[in-house]
Amino acid sequence: MREDSRRSRAIGLVICAGFSLGLAAQQPSGAPAPESGATSQGAAPQSNTPSPQGSPNGGATGTTLDYLYNRKPGDGSAAQGGAGGAATMQQKAMAADMLSGAENLIPPELESYLNSAEVDAQEVKAYEDLFKQTVNLLRDKRQAAVAVGNLYTLSEYPWDAGISRQLANRVLSFWDMRNNQAELDAANRALQQKVKVASRNADMISDDVWRKEEDRTRRNAINGRPQGQGSKQGNQGDKNNGNKAFLPSPKDASDAVSGVMGKLQLTEEYFNSLDSRARMRLNEKEMEELEKKAKADFKKFVDVLFQGRRHYHARVSADFYRILFGDGDLPPELAQQAALSSEIIRQTESDIEVFKFKVQQQKVASGSKILREAFFKSQYHPAFQSVLRAQKLQTAEYYEKLQQVQAMIEAKDFVKLETTLKALEKDVVDFDGTKPRALVDGVKRESQMRLGMAKLAAQQGQLDKAMEEFRVAAATWPGNPDLETASKQFFASQDTKNQGADDFDRAVKDANFRLIFEKQLQFAGAVHGDPKREEQLKSALEKVKGAELAYEKASLLDRSRDPFGAWEALELATQDWPEDSKLNKFRADVSVRATDFVASISKARDAERRGDDGFALTWMLNAQRQYPPSQIANEGIQRISNTILGRPAPVSAVAERGAKGAESPEGTKNSNSGRAD
Template identity: 30%
Template sequence: MGNVLPLFDPSSETLMFEGQMWDINDNRIFNARFEKYLNAPPANDKEDQAYRSTMELIRQTLSPHNKAKGGRVDLNGAVALLEKASTFRQDGRMSESIANAVYRIWLARKQGRELEMANERLRRVRSDTVRNAELSSRPNMLRPGNSSQGAGGAAAQPQADRAEDMVGRLSAAGEYATRYAEIQAKITANEGVMAVSELESKLEFQGLMVQFFVQRRFEHVIAAARIYTEFYNDGGGRLQFKEGSDASNMFKDVAGFDPTVTSLDSLANEAIQDTAQAIEAFNFLIEKGERASASKRLMEAFVLGEFLPPVQTVELEKKQSILEFVRAYNQMLSSLEVKDYALAEEKVNAMRGLAQDFDHSKPLAAINTARLTSNMHVQTAINEGLRGNEQAYKENIAAATQIWPTNPELKTAFDSMAKQGNRQIQTINDLDRLIATRSFRQINTDKGRYIAAVVDDPKRQEALNEIITNITTIDISIQQARKLAEVGNTYGAWETVEEAFKEFPDDPPLSKARSDYATEVASFVSALKRAEELEDRGQTGAGLAWYLKSRQMYPASSYAAAGIKRLVDKSLPEQAPVTQP
């Protein structure tokens, strides 16, 4: 567990997979996917039940204890059921992929039988060629003198006839040798084609099983593994990976063993069992009102077996009962990240009311430690300011602001320095100058000094708070884009910074991030810009085509979706109201 199967650690809120640790609370994509799951109704309609029944029939049909077939695996029946399962939306055509792989194995073996029959014919021709070559090497008994069996017969044959007979036999032998070599080459080539065809279909089937395993489609892994063993008997079905590939590293280097089809089957069954146990624990904890532990158990089951029936059939009421807690928990983490300790404490108290088993000691300890440390820096700043140590005053104010930007004790620090009016005036002048030149980043860098300077100036305080809030918003957008880019979603990263850039076009780091991501997805950006230009010109059809092209590049594009909706709404006339006769 944790090497080839995902392992969730509830104590640290981390997921171990392929030997690496992942913080699921710091994963925007996972949180969004899990929250979508919590809002989804259970998969219990007739179609869902029919799909699960079909998958169970597949498992029974492929079982060596299949009573309907006298304890034999019904491979043809299983393939027919796979085709049926692929028609359900829940399957995502994965069963069809298995059926197609089986069909390709059948084709490969049919081709092999045909080539073997061809080789058998070639072998008979080869035997005839050898026999004819042997006959051609004997003297021609029909020539005069060769018919005599006495010693005088050979002597009676003219010298020219003997030479001509020898040349004829050598020529025939050469032709038969060439023919023999051609036949043998064809046999060898056919045998090579048979071996390659068998190996290709085998490796393709192995790759399909590994793909299902990585996608956590464990029911399909089991079906594919059992079908594989019906076709191949190769010592447990050892998987063959390219040396140094990701799949090889995942199983061999991390797990420490060479995987087999049997081990994949076993691991898939273990994952199904672990998921079912996690859901059982979730149901038990929900009944006890322990929402914090229940949310962890459900998250563990979701990470491991998102597509398995126990996860898909959880009642909506139970999922909704932990949705509020999960949202509050995520908001608390976001508040701690941006150092808004007042909001973080509010969410901690809310979670204490929602879940009796919520351990509030760790977040409250972090909040109180940050507040205490910030207040200590404020007090030190006051003392240093009174001593006239301006450098130490700035350093401690900056440290206090860095730890807790909204610390109300910062006003106390300013009050203690009120007598130093010239410093305040200079600070305000600097602030006005930086605002006039739109040097907002520089203001944010030294925000502690400006916060203390404008504490009694509501107008400047409002402007300063807006600047700090805007920079924080920009930094969050850049951070979100960076995380999306790290998981390979550069398109989403560009759209994130593009949305922020429309509101804050003068921020240098944001402009640089926008330029960097635009370079990586240049064709996508170009298509969007072209679509917008055509839309502005009123060329609806051409604009819609470019928006559709953009969505092909990035199906989750919000820009492409919005553009398509605008143009479709513009193109389709409103339906006239129906008049009652």
């Protein structure tokens, strides 16, 4: 029972002490410094977003421009001004790209490499061998200290750029961290010893206090009075003491003080034990944080090497990680980067050998492509240092010619472009100029087609469309040799058109329909768009066409020894166009061979005009007897007979033409001339 009571009191003291420590830890003392991982309430949290310097938008500047030119026009009252400014800047950018767009074909870092001198192959081989030795030390022998020494030697090579030294420093930092952990571990061992001493002292003090309590209780039991009674009697028996108040005896007072001191010492030992345990926990936490931070920093360093195309260093860094942290297998992302680094190193070495072989075979086009891809895949591979400068200059010259080709295409200088393409195909056996030539041919065809459309529009009188087609043709191919000729012809045609309109009006005024017929193509373009003149042109062409058909028919009949039919065909045509000299001349020639028939028709017409229908009918019958198929005689007989019998008859075409001829002085003149013939 007493043992249980003692343990209960001790547990109560420990609980009280723990509660007191908890309150002390919760109440800040003065102005506490924030922990390393904490963020003050007023401070902005630190972002893990990568720096925008390498972003395509150019960081804050790119974001601002994107807002001003893409989103701002739709937000404020200055929308139109912002959009116009964006269009202007875009045009300027396009113009700048037109002048120097070929720069993007070969980036500056590649151009610098192609013009740099090569490094001695033995020196490069020594570097690679030392790297392989370092890897073997880590993988096979696990000798990290010797491997770190090799890193300092590797950092002396110029193309290493001190990356190996940085890796060595990273390893040394890890070892420093291990030393810090060792110091903390030693401190924990000392604290553990203090905990043991404090626990042992507490146990001893607790036993001592318990024994004293037991002795005191036992003495009181032996004296047969409860605790405190003997002291009261002693005071009563002291006759020299005049104070009748209660005073403890010296023995009781000594035992009470001793008991209290023992309990205070027990509490102090428990507090010391708790303090040591708390310090041990803090040290353990600090060791864990050091380990965690070291791992995170090392993995981040390896990632930086991998993303920076330092694959040699990324691979050896992964081996260092495996030895330093002793995790066995690498973390997944680190293992993936190590595997990719090894594959890229192997592929790059193969690509460089293929490039050297292709350049020797004058296949610079495919070789340059392989070198370019390998360079941007693993730019800092030591094998690049051993490529001969002469081979690199061949690639640089090839890229320069490609820049010239691109500039010529942008400037539409297709004459020089053809010469450059031929030179490229001669010097670079695997260069394919099919696509550039196809582009050139397409542009030429479009320009020629636009010129043709401009000419057609000019002929149709569509001046606005013609000028637009000329402009597009010039913009498509400014150096088109046919462009200047076509433009001169266009402006000359405008002058010709104006002159042609004047000539057409003069020909219409003079009734020179034969001239209009002979120059119908020229006059068609000149009068296009003018309805009145177009109608005059159409009438003139129909008149001449009818005359020509009659002339051809008469010629055919005359050659067939049918002068009557030939004269009649000409006579009918001259009634439509009495002024045509060609018809009149041919009719006069034919009338000589058809004198009787012509005379009968003439006398019948004269009698019909005088109203002597019987006499007119007689001569028409005489003409029919001479030439039965005669259209003039047959229609005349029918017409005169209807008149004599008093029957109305439809007016035939011959009668209409005859009436017109009878009404006009020119028709009378022609009839008289025919009768004379």
